[in-house]
Amino acid sequence: MLDQRCYRPAQTVVEVTGLGVVSSLGHDLDPFWDNLLHAAATPTCDPGLRTDWMPLTHTYGITEVARPRPGLRTFSGSAALFGTAAARQCLADAGLGASSAVNWTRGGCVLGSAMGDDVFERAALTGEAIAPQDAFPFTLAAAVADELGLAGPTMCVSTACSAGLYSIAMAADLIRRGEANFVVTGGSEAICRVAMGCFNRLQAIDDIVCRPFDRDRAGAVMGEGAAILLLESRRHRIARGWDRVYALVKGEGWSCDAHHATIPEETGEQAVRAINEALTRSEVSIGEVDLILAHGTGTRQNDLMESRALRRVFGDRTDAIWVSGNKSKLGHTGGAAGAFQGLTAALALARGEVPPTGNSAVKDPECDLRLALEPVRTPLRNVLMNSYAFGGNNITMIMGRA
Amino acid sequence: MKPTTLPPARDSVVISGLGPICRYGQSRGALAVALARGAGVEIAPLGPGDGDSWFDPQPHLGRHGYKYHVKASQMLWAATKVALADADLAEIEDKVSVGVCIGTNFAVHQTLRGFDETIRSVGAGALQPMFAPNFSVNLPASVLSLKEGYQALNLTLTNPLVAGLESLIAGANVIADGRADKVIAGAGEDGAPDCARLLGGTGLEAAACALVLERAADAAARGAHAYAGLVGYLQRFFSPSGVAAPLAEDFLDLIRATAQGTSANGRVAKPLIVSAPSAAQPLARLSVAALTEAAHRAGLAIEVRERLPALARLGCAAALVHCAVLLERDRPLVLLECSPYGHLVAVALKAASHDPEIRRTL
Numbered sequence: 166m167l168d169q170r171c172y173r174p175a176q177t178v179v180e181v182t183g184l185g186v187v188s189s190l191g192h193d194l195d196p197f198w199d200n201l202l203h204a205a206a207t208p209t210c211d212p213g214l215r216t217d218w219m220p221l222t223h224t225y226g227i228t229e230v231a232r233p234r235p236g237l238r239t240f241s242g243s244a245a246l247f248g249t250a251a252a253r254q255c256l257a258d259a260g261l262g263a264s265s266a267v268n269w270t271r272g273g274c275v276l277g278s279a280m281g282d283d284v285f286e287r288a289a290l291t292g293e294a295i296a297p298q299d300a301f302p303f304t305l306a307a308a309v310a311d312e313l314g315l316a317g318p319t320m321c322v323s324t325a326c327s328a329g330l331y332s333i334a335m336a337a338d339l340i341r342r343g344e345a346n347f348v349v350t351g352g353s354e355a356i357c358r359v360a361m362g363c364f365n366r367l368q369a370i371d372d373i374v375c376r377p378f379d380r381d382r383a384g385a386v387m388g389e390g391a392a393i394l395l396l397e398s399r400r401h402r403i404a405r406g407w408d409r410v411y412a413l414v415k416g417e418g419w420s421c422d423a424h425h426a427t428i429p430e431e432t433g434e435q436a437v438r439a440i441n442e443a444l445t446r447s448e449v450s451i452g453e454v455d456l457i458l459a460h461g462t463g464t465r466q467n468d469l470m471e472s473r474a475l476r477r478v479f480g481d482r483t484d485a486i487w488v489s490g491n492k493s494k495l496g497h498t499g500g501a502a503g504a505f506q507g508l509t510a511a512l513a514l515a516r517g518e519v520p521p522t523g524n525s526a527v528k529d530p531e532c533d534l535r536l537a538l539e540p541v542r543t544p545l546r547n548v549l550m551n552s553y554a555f556g557g558n559n560i561t562m563i564m565g566r567a
Numbered sequence: 568m569k570p571t572t573l574p575p576a577r578d579s580v581v582i583s584g585l586g587p588i589c590r591y592g593q594s595r596g597a598l599a600v601a602l603a604r605g606a607g608v609e610i611a612p613l614g615p616g617d618g619d620s621w622f623d624p625q626p627h628l629g630r631h632g633y634k635y636h637v638k639a640s641q642m643l644w645a646a647t648k649v650a651l652a653d654a655d656l657a658e659i660e661d662k663v664s665v666g667v668c669i670g671t672n673f674a675v676h677q678t679l680r681g682f683d684e685t686i687r688s689v690g691a692g693a694l695q696p697m698f699a700p701n702f703s704v705n706l707p708a709s710v711l712s713l714k715e716g717y718q719a720l721n722l723t724l725t726n727p728l729v730a731g732l733e734s735l736i737a738g739a740n741v742i743a744d745g746r747a748d749k750v751i752a753g754a755g756e757d758g759a760p761d762c763a764r765l766l767g768g769t770g771l772e773a774a775a776c777a778l779v780l781e782r783a784a785d786a787a788a789r790g791a792h793a794y795a796g797l798v799g800y801l802q803r804f805f806s807p808s809g810v811a812a813p814l815a816e817d818f819l820d821l822i823r824a825t826a827q828g829t830s831a832n833g834r835v836a837k838p839l840i841v842s843a844p845s846a847a848q849p850l851a852r853l854s855v856a857a858l859t860e861a862a863h864r865a866g867l868a869i870e871v872r873e874r875l876p877a878l879a880r881l882g883c884a885a886a887l888v889h890c891a892v893l894l895e896r897d898r899p900l901v902l903l904e905c906s907p908y909g910h911l912v913a914v915a916l917k918a919a920s921h922d923p924e925i926r927r928t929l
Contacts, residue, residue, distance in 0.1 A: 217690065218686050218687060219686065219690065219691035220692075274804065279703065279704070280702075285683070286683060289683055289684075290687075301727045301908075302672075302676070303672065303704075303725035303726065303727065304727070304908060307727070307908035310804045310806070310909070311804075311806045311908075314806065316804050316806075317803065318803070318804075319802070319909075320724060320726055320802075321724065321725045321726045322722070322723070322725075323704050323725040324705050324721065325703045325705045325723075331722065335737075338740065338744070342740070358686060359679050359686065360702055360703075361691075362682060362683075362685075362691035363682065363691070363700070365691040366692065366694040366699045367696060367699055367700070419719070419720040419746055420718060420720065421666075421667070421709075421719065421720055421721040422712075423662070423712040423715075423716045423717055423718045425713070426706060426709060426713065427700050435718055554705065555705060555706065555709065556703070556708070556709025556713070556721055557709070557712065557713075557721070558709070
């Protein structure tokens with residue numbers, strides 16, 4: 166459904182002008198990208214989860230040694246720590262700082278997190294007292310806005326595993342509606358003991374590695390980190406004299422399966438609707454999409470449904486479009502997963518490189534996609550991203566070359 | 568930053584159904600009667616298990632279908648049923664065009680802590696598979712789509728205390744942007760007695776509130792009553808460690824948006840400003856002062872009122888539950904909510920009979 170009574174093509178061009186990352190692949194853009202393209206990332210057992218509590222404890226985690234300690238004034242949860250570190254990096258990457266002559270009340274902050282912060286979990290183990298400001302689990306957006314001095318609209322989106330991409334979409338909408346000139350957006354997630362326990366109980370974890378679209382895939386493997394993007398109106402970017410643009414945020418389609426709490430609807434009808442709406446809103450034809458960053462969790466049902474949905478929309482053109490699933494390298498970062506897709510899309514468009522889908526040794530014949538198994542160097546016009554979540558929450562976004 | 572005024576060209580979005588569920592009433596009418604009789608003025612400290620023992624899902628939801636959902640999900644679903652009935656929308660045929668926008672802070676808070684205790688004491692194998700998906704805070708919103716078949720979109724917002732009002736703003740915008748024709752906007756909370764300090768020492772009670780949003784023209788076409796139209800909103804963040812920027816000018820446009828137009832009897836309606844309790848929220852105190860100053864300078868008459876103490880402990884559902892009662896009074900309304908972290912959200916509603924555009928379509 167795209168209601169023609171109200172929908173009009175957006176007049177405001179939304180650009181990606183800054184990026185920041187904290188991840189198991191690295192805490193800066195260059196090492197992150199290099200590892201995403203070339204490293205054979207494998208999960209390791211998280212000692213904090215303990216095998217006497219749950220059978221599978223391997224994650225794509227950020228080790229304590231590498232964990233950033235940015236010295237926040239008021240917030241101390243892991244998601245807030247990851248998010249603020251990546252956000253500071255992102256703002257610096259976009260040439261914005263506290264002394265920049267921009268109107269900070271026109272600066273928004275929209276961030277996604279599925280589980281929020283882990284203060285209660287840590288306190289349960291260590292017995293440490295919880296500070297009053299930490300009593301609330303979803304302080305991510307407040308922490309980042311506080312740290313960066315953003316004074317415009319601030320939102321925390323928690324649509325489970327699609328929260329990161331929904332956040333970027335809602336940030337773009339703030340700019341399109343003229344409510345903000347620039348928005349710090351993306352997502353942050355920390356390994357969560359309860360989520361790991363529930364995924365174990367639901368038998369949704371692959372006991373070896375995340376291998377999207379592989380014949381023998383057996384589930385997701387959790388990851389953690391933060392991916393942050395600065396979205397900015399073209400007018401604002403030009404007015405402040407900044408040249409570099411990674412990508413354009415062109416349009417998004419939203420939908421909901423309304424089918425099952427944890428299992429995607431197998432025909433992918435609503436996923437198809439989200440893809441088609443994203444294409445329409447972006448004014449991009451199927452012949453202009455060169456790369457698909459798949460949700461690709463490595464669960465049997467998701468990868469099958471997503472493959473069918475893509476084939477239904479793109480038909481024979483599917484054979485010509487590269488498909489990549491970055492969860493094979495990063496793990497499933499929950500509410501940050503869509504943000505990692507956004508960051509990956511922006512870098513892929515800017516650098517003309519397709520990151521490979523790792524660990525896919527034997528392609529599932531039912532997942533008939535053109536998987537990139539090695540890095541591919543090619544100019545890209547548009548990148549389409551799918552993000553799906555518990556509750557059947559779907560979103561598709563298209564970013565284009567600047 | 569100026570507040571956002573929803574432009575008439577994008578069609579007015581109205582509230583056509585209200586469904587509050589809280590200790591003091593489980594419909595708009597029942598809640599209004601209870602509050603008029605003085606309920607909620609005196610509040611007793613909450614004990615363990617006190618937060619939701621008054622709620623029985625069966626009268627709202629029947630005997631089956633909610634056993635494996637957390638209390639906040641049950642309440643939100645019940646609130647949605649109440650709101651749909653209130654909107655005379657017992658059955659919506661085109662469910663693919665209905666969206667869900669829900670705010671929550673603590674819907675699964677107690678569930679998560681219970682799960683964690685089970686994992687640490689017995690192991691993850693002791694979790695019930697049917698109940699395990701409830702670890703995700705978006706399940707309460709998702710339940711509305713799962714049970715009612717709504718497919719346009721399903722959003723969960725979690726900013727502290729302001730997420731309920733944010734859901735209203737998000738709902739209006741997705742309709743204006745053509746992503747949905749109707750939206751169930753609302754908020755749902757589970758009790759969280761351990762988060763008392765966040766709410767000024769009162770503890771958090773379970774509650775939910777659902778609102779039916781749709782275009783004024785659509786409500787008119789099916790002959791439905793519209794309570795109010797959304798005419799503007801303001802979303803700001805004030806660093807707790809920083810200095811608050813002047814707010815007066817920001818508020819002025821919001822008040823003006825609600826003050827324009829006249830009531831059915833031709834008199835200018837005086838906007839009612841309802842804020843979070845200023846004793847618990849310093850930012851609310853600052854905001855009300857700025858707003859009052861702005862109105863005074865502009866020569867606009869307003870009435871400012873703080874939320875009832877008992878409603879204040881309904882978390883991010885508080886503003887919407889209160890709204891469900893106040894909209895009966897047929898006057899312009901500005902709902903103001905703040906958080907101790909620095910969030911400020913204000914939503915301006917104009918009673919349908921005061922808005923020339925809404926009145927015309929109705």
